[in-house]
Amino acid sequence: MATRVRASSKRCAVIGGSGFLGRHLVERLLARGYCVAVFDIRQSYELPGVTFYQGDLCDKQALLPALKDVPLVFHCASPAPASDDRALFQRVNVQGTRIVIQACKESGVQKLVLTSSASVVYEGADIKDGTEDLPYARKPLDYYTETKIQQEKLVLDACDKDGGLLTVAIRPHGIFGPRDPQLVPILVATARRGKMKFIIGDGTNLVDFTFVENVVHGHILAAEHLRPESPLCGKPYHITNDEPIRFWDFMSKVLVGLGYAAPRYHLPYMLVYGLAMLLWLLALVLRPLMAFKPTFTPMRVALAGTHHYYSCERAKRDMGYKPPVGLTEAIARTVESYPHLRHGVA
Numbered sequence: 001m002a003t004r005v006r007a008s009s010k011r012c013a014v015i016g017g018s019g020f021l022g023r024h025l026v027e028r029l030l031a032r033g034y035c036v037a038v039f040d041i042r043q044s045y046e047l048p049g050v051t052f053y054q055g056d057l058c059d060k061q062a063l064l065p066a067l068k069d070v071p072l073v074f075h076c077a078s079p080a081p082a083s084d085d086r087a088l089f090q091r092v093n094v095q096g097t098r099i100v101i102q103a104c105k106e107s108g109v110q111k112l113v114l115t116s117s118a119s120v121v122y123e124g125a126d127i128k129d130g131t132e133d134l135p136y137a138r139k140p141l142d143y144y145t146e147t148k149i150q151q152e153k154l155v156l157d158a159c160d161k162d163g164g165l166l167t168v169a170i171r172p173h174g175i176f177g178p179r180d181p182q183l184v185p186i187l188v189a190t191a192r193r194g195k196m197k198f199i200i201g202d203g204t205n206l207v208d209f210t211f212v213e214n215v216v217h218g219h220i221l222a223a224e225h226l227r228p229e230s231p232l233c234g235k236p237y238h239i240t241n242d243e244p245i246r247f248w249d250f251m252s253k254v255l256v257g258l259g260y261a262a263p264r265y266h267l268p269y270m271l272v273y274g275l276a277m278l279l280w281l282l283a284l285v286l287r288p289l290m291a292f293k294p295t296f297t298p299m300r301v302a303l304a305g306t307h308h309y310y311s312c313e314r315a316k317r318d319m320g321y322k323p324p325v326g327l328t329e330a331i332a333r334t335v336e337s338y339p340h341l342r343h344g345v346a
């Protein structure tokens with residue numbers, strides 16, 4: 001009997017489990033003895049111990065079978081920020097998250113861990129050692145952030161300590177690591193087009209970049225510490241590497257590690273931000289006629305030219321969080337994992 005209880009409490013579902021973070025989370029959960037149900041709109045791998053359910057999280061009937069007999073759900077699905085598609089973000093991150101919450105309640109799920117984002121409080125001004133008490137951005141810089149705010153509020157408000165669904169939100173920042181489809185590939189594509197010669201601003205702005213395995217560790221700690229009497233209920237938690245680094249030093253380390261030149265020439269921040277705003281407006285106007293996606297969006301320029309690093313004291317205090325992998329090792333392992341993106345490799 002004891003064995004059966006332990007076996008069932010080691011079951012969980014990962015919504016968005018085919019993605020970058022999702023797959024790393026699934027792999028770690030398997031190593032910790034969990035049986036995992038993955039729900040995703042696409043299937044990107046097969047692993048023993050994983051049951052795959054393919055479907056759209058906005059479709060409750062498709063989602064319910066993946067949550068059957070599962071006490072713990074991780075929700076880390078989202079459209080990519082680069083899609084910049086307002087209707088898609090609204091449908092998946094907001095309406096879809098309402099459906100995830102309903103489906104969890106109907107299935108008797110006990111705990112829901114959301115992957116939110118530290119950028120829910122970021123609106124382009126410097127944030128230095130920001131705590132979770134900062135207010136949500138009143139004027140988010142993009143549609144992605146706008147809907148991540150609404151998503152986090154929905155999940156945290158759904159927390160019910162009186163025998164209902166328990167919820168918590170993890171707010172990582174600048175996730176990187178092997179198989180990341182975003183940060184390193186965009187950086188390298190920009191360098192290959194000869195556009196990574198410039199530093200936006202004076203280059204001294206400090207930023208958090210977080211190794212994917214540390215983000216995974218934060219999620220699992222949160223799930224295992226979430227109980228009706230614990231302080232985690234209905235709260236957001238920053239999870240970072242706890243080693244803020246100059247944005248342009250981080251970019252240079254990755255670029256140089258892959259054989260590209262580090263950016264050298266400075267451009268004034270306000271000039272580049274203004275140009276990015278103009279390009280974004282142009283892309284919006286031209287959208288019905290042609291697909292045109294600027295690399296330097298207002299959000300990316302702001303992230304590249306301001307301070308934005310966050311305190312993870314709350315996670316240390318409430319769940320004993322300490323990043324297992326330091327930044328130097330994390331960058332080395334990331335660079336090593338992209339042989340195909342090295343300079344000179346087609």
Ligand SMILES: NC(=O)C1=CN([C@@H]2O[C@H](COP(=O)(O)OP(=O)(O)OC[C@H]3O[C@@H](n4cnc5c(N)ncnc54)[C@H](O)[C@@H]3O)[C@@H](O)[C@H]2O)C=CC1
Pocket residue numbers: 015016017018019020021022039040041042055056057058075076077078079080092096115116117118148171172173174175176181182
């Ligand atoms: N990458 C980063 O730097 C950061 C990411 N986050 C959050 O972390 C989470 C994971 O992000 P990544 O792994 O980087 O992205 P990803 O794009 O690699 O993974 C997202 C997954 O969600 C799935 N998905 C999208 N729409 C879906 C739908 N309608 N139904 C079912 N599945 C759907 C995708 O197929 C994909 O596998 C997201 O919630 C993102 O907002 C938060 C902070 C920073």
Ligand SMILES: CC(C)CCC[C@@H](C)[C@H]1CC[C@H]2C3=C(CC[C@]12C)[C@@]1(C)CCC(=O)C[C@@H]1CC3
Pocket residue numbers: 081116117118119173174175182183186187190295296300301303304
């Ligand atoms: C073109 C260059 C100026 C920058 C190239 C690197 C960028 C693609 C990345 C640097 C910071 C990253 C980041 C995110 C996406 C990729 C970057 C812009 C997020 C917006 C991803 C989703 C989040 O929740 C917040 C992240 C902040 C940092």
